Amino acid sequence: MNTDGVYELIIIGGGPAGVTASVYAARKKIDFLLLAGDIGGQAAWSGDIENYTGYQFVTGSDLTLKFEEHLRKYKFPIKESEKVVDISKQSNIITVKTEKDEYRSKALIIASGKRSLELNVPGEKEGKNRGVAYCATCDGPLFAGKDVAVIGGGNSALDAALQLTKIARKIYIINNTPALGGDKIMRDKLIKTANVSIINGAKVEKISGESVVSGIVINEDGASKEIPVQGIFVEIGLIPNSEFANILEKNELQEIIVNNSCETNVPGVFASGDVTDVPEKQIIIAAGDGAKATLSAFKFLMRN
Ligand SMILES: Cc1cc2nc3c(=O)[nH]c(=O)nc-3n(C[C@H](O)[C@H](O)[C@H](O)COP(=O)(O)OP(=O)(O)OC[C@H]3O[C@@H](n4cnc5c(N)ncnc54)[C@H](O)[C@@H]3O)c2cc1C
Numbered sequence: 001m002n003t004d005g006v007y008e009l010i011i012i013g014g015g016p017a018g019v020t021a022s023v024y025a026a027r028k029k030i031d032f033l034l035l036a037g038d039i040g041g042q043a044a045w046s047g048d049i050e051n052y053t054g055y056q057f058v059t060g061s062d063l064t065l066k067f068e069e070h071l072r073k074y075k076f077p078i079k080e081s082e083k084v085v086d087i088s089k090q091s092n093i094i095t096v097k098t099e100k101d102e103y104r105s106k107a108l109i110i111a112s113g114k115r116s117l118e119l120n121v122p123g124e125k126e127g128k129n130r131g132v133a134y135c136a137t138c139d140g141p142l143f144a145g146k147d148v149a150v151i152g153g154g155n156s157a158l159d160a161a162l163q164l165t166k167i168a169r170k171i172y173i174i175n176n177t178p179a180l181g182g183d184k185i186m187r188d189k190l191i192k193t194a195n196v197s198i199i200n201g202a203k204v205e206k207i208s209g210e211s212v213v214s215g216i217v218i219n220e221d222g223a224s225k226e227i228p229v230q231g232i233f234v235e236i237g238l239i240p241n242s243e244f245a246n247i248l249e250k251n252e253l254q255e256i257i258v259n260n261s262c263e264t265n266v267p268g269v270f271a272s273g274d275v276t277d278v279p280e281k282q283i284i285i286a287a288g289d290g291a292k293a294t295l296s297a298f299k300f301l302m303r304n
Helices: 016-027 041-045 060-072 136-143 155-165 184-191 283-303
Strands: 006-012 032-036 078-080 084-090 093-098 102-110 114-116 147-151 170-174 196-199 202-208 215-220 223-228 231-234 238-240 269-271
Touching: 006 016, 006 093, 006 283, 016 032, 016 041, 016 060, 016 283, 032 102, 041 060, 041 136, 102 283, 136 155, 136 231, 147 155, 155 170, 155 184, 155 231, 170 215, 184 196, 269 283
Parallel strands: 006 032, 006 102, 032 078, 102 269, 147 170, 147 231, 170 196
Antiparallel strands: 084 093, 093 102, 114 238, 202 215, 215 223
C-alpha cells in the first residue's frame, strides 16, 4: 500500500480464479490485497475431481489445501470472511467497500464466482442448518445413516448424490425434468447404486419439520406426497456473485462481460472465472483465467 493507503491491486475471491490471480500477483511483486469470503470457493465443495491436469484424481478438499499451501508461500495481506458489498471508481482510484471496511486500489480483479440458487419454497428458510443444506461436501457427514433428498438433475446434484451414497442410508434424487441431465458417467454410477431412488418430473412444494427437517412434499403428476427425510440438499444451479459490481456491464445471467484479456467495460477493472461470461465453468478454466487477469492487470499498471 502506498502512503495514501492505495494498493496497486485488489483481488476479490479465494476460489481457483482468485488464488491463481494472487499467486501470479505475488510472483510479479505487485502490491496487492486479497479479499476472500473463503479459500477454495466452489472447488472446496466438489467431491471427486478427475479433470484438473496433473491430478488423475483429487478431492475438492485436498485440492483446496494445495491451493492454500501455494497461496501462503507468499507474504501479502489477506482479509478472509470479508464480503464485498460495493465497488466504485473515481479519478483512476477504485474503492472496494466490504461489510467491515473500505479499501482503495489502482486496479481490481473480480473473481467472486458463483453461489447456490435457493428453492424458494415454504420451509426452506426455516430449515437452513436444521436439515436444509447446499453443499454435500461440507454438510454430507452430518447425515450419516440418515435418509436424504437431493434436489436437482444436473452435474451439481449428481456429484452431491454420489458423495452421499457413501454416507446416507437412502438418497432420493428429486428432479423436475423428465430425465436426469449431467454427465453420463455420473448418471450410470447412480443408476447402479442400490440406496439411490431417482424421481423425475417432480416439483418440490414444501419442506416440512418443526425444529428440524422431517420430510419433503413433492408433486408428481398433480398429486402431492410427502417423503420422510432428515436432510435436503438443494442442488438446482448457481448464480454469479456480481451484485456488488453495479458499475460493470453484465449479461442476462448477471455474469460480468469480459473480453479475452479479462477486461471489463471499466478500465483497470478485470474479472475472471465463473463470475464472468466465459462459456465454461471449470476449475482449470477459472484458474487459467485468474492467471490471465493478473497478467492483464500488470500490463495496465505498467501503462498507468
Ligand atoms: C458441487 C460442484 C462440483 C464441481 N466439480 C467440478 C469438477 O469436478 N471439476 C471442475 O473442473 N469443476 C468443478 N466444479 C466447478 C468449479 O468448482 C468452478 O468452476 C470453480 O470453482 C470456479 O472458480 P472461481 O474462482 O471462478 O469461483 P468460486 O470457486 O465460486 O470462488 C469464488 C470466491 O469468491 C468469494 N466471494 C464471493 N462473493 C464474494 C464477495 N461479495 N466478497 C468477497 N468474496 C466473495 C467466495 O468466498 C470464493 O472464495 C464444481 C462445482 C460444484 C458446485
